[in-house]
Amino acid sequence: MTIPSFVVGIAGGTGAGKTTVARLITENVGESVTRIPIDNYYEDLSHLDLSEREAVNYDHPSAFEWELLREQLSTLLEGRPIEMPVYDFEIHNRKNEPTTVEPTDVIIVEGILALYDEKVNEMLDLRLYVETDADVRILRRIQRDVIDRGRDLEGVIDQYLSTVKPMHDQFIEPTKKHADLIIPEGANSVAVNLLEEKVMAEVHGDAVRDWERPSPETRRDRR
Numbered sequence: 001m002t003i004p005s006f007v008v009g010i011a012g013g014t015g016a017g018k019t020t021v022a023r024l025i026t027e028n029v030g031e032s033v034t035r036i037p038i039d040n041y042y043e044d045l046s047h048l049d050l051s052e053r054e055a056v057n058y059d060h061p062s063a064f065e066w067e068l069l070r071e072q073l074s075t076l077l078e079g080r081p082i083e084m085p086v087y088d089f090e091i092h093n094r095k096n097e098p099t100t101v102e103p104t105d106v107i108i109v110e111g112i113l114a115l116y117d118e119k120v121n122e123m124l125d126l127r128l129y130v131e132t133d134a135d136v137r138i139l140r141r142i143q144r145d146v147i148d149r150g151r152d153l154e155g156v157i158d159q160y161l162s163t164v165k166p167m168h169d170q171f172i173e174p175t176k177k178h179a180d181l182i183i184p185e186g187a188n189s190v191a192v193n194l195l196e197e198k199v200m201a202e203v204h205g206d207a208v209r210d211w212e213r214p215s216p217e218t219r220r221d222r223r
C-alpha cells in the first residue's frame with residue numbers, strides 16, 4: 001500500500017499551461033505519479049439533454065462535485081484506490097465507466113479551480129498557480145476546443161465572453177492568493193526544472209521538507 005507523500009495542486013486559467021506543467025514536472029517519474037484532473041469532477045448532468053448541457057456555465061464553482069473530489073482525494077491519501085469519474089468534453093458529461101486510480105507517491109490535482117476549495121487546499125502540500133496572459137490563453141483555447149473538443153469557432157468565442165472570462169476574473173484568478181508559487185508564462189523551463197527535481201526527490205525518498213504551511217493569519221501578517 002502506498003501512502004502518497006506529496007500532493008501538488010496546479011490551478012490557473014483555461015489554456016494557461018496547467019496540463020503541460022503537470023506533464024513536464026512528472027515525465028521522469030514513471031508510474032509514481034497520479035494525475036487527478038478536476039474536470040473529471042464536473043457534476044453528472046445525465047438528467048439534462050445535450051442542448052441543456054451545452055448551456056451550462058462550466059467555469060462556475062457550482063459546476064463541480066466538490067464533495068466527491070474531497071472524498072476521493074482523502075481516500076487516496078489513506079492509501080486506498082478510487083473509482084475516478086472520466087469526463088467527455090464532446091458530450092459535456094461523464095463517461096459511463098469510471099477508471100480505477102491507485103494511490104502513488106505523488107499526486108497532482110489539476111484544473112481551473114484546483115485551489116478553490118478550502119478542504120482540498122488543506123490536503124495539498126504544494127499549491128501552484130500557472131499564470132499566462134489572457135490573449136495567449138484564448139488563442140490556445142480556440143485551437144484546442146476546435147481541434148480536440150469538437151467545438152466551432154463562434155461557440156468558443158460566445159462561451160469565452162459570456163462565462164469563461166467573467167468566471168475567471170470572479171473565481172479563478174482570486175485563487176492565486178492561495179498559491180505557494182506562481183509560475184509565470186506557463187511551462188517556463190526554470191520553474192519546470194526546479195519542480196521536476198522536487199517531484200523526483202519525493203519519489204526517490206530523499207526529499208527534505210523543511211517548510212510548514214503558514215496559517216492564513218501569518219500569511220496576512222507578512223503582506
Ligand SMILES: Nc1ncnc2c1ncn2[C@@H]1O[C@H](COP(=O)(O)OP(=O)(O)O)[C@@H](O)[C@H]1O
Nearest residue numbers: 013014015016017018019020021140185186187
Ligand atoms: N509554454 C508554452 N509554450 C507554448 N505552448 C504551450 C505552453 N504551455 C502550453 N502550451 C500549449 O497550450 C495549449 C494549452 O496548454 P494546456 O497545458 O493544455 O493548458 P491548460 O491545461 O491550462 O488548459 C496546449 O496546446 C499546449 O501544448
Ligand SMILES: Nc1ccn([C@@H]2O[C@H](COP(=O)(O)O)[C@@H](O)[C@H]2O)c(=O)n1
Nearest residue numbers: 013014015058059089092093111112164
Ligand atoms: N463541458 C465542458 C466542460 C468544461 N469546459 C471548459 O473547460 C475549461 C477547463 O479546462 P482547461 O483544460 O481549459 O483548464 C473551462 O474553462 C470550461 O469552460 C467546456 O468548455 N465544456
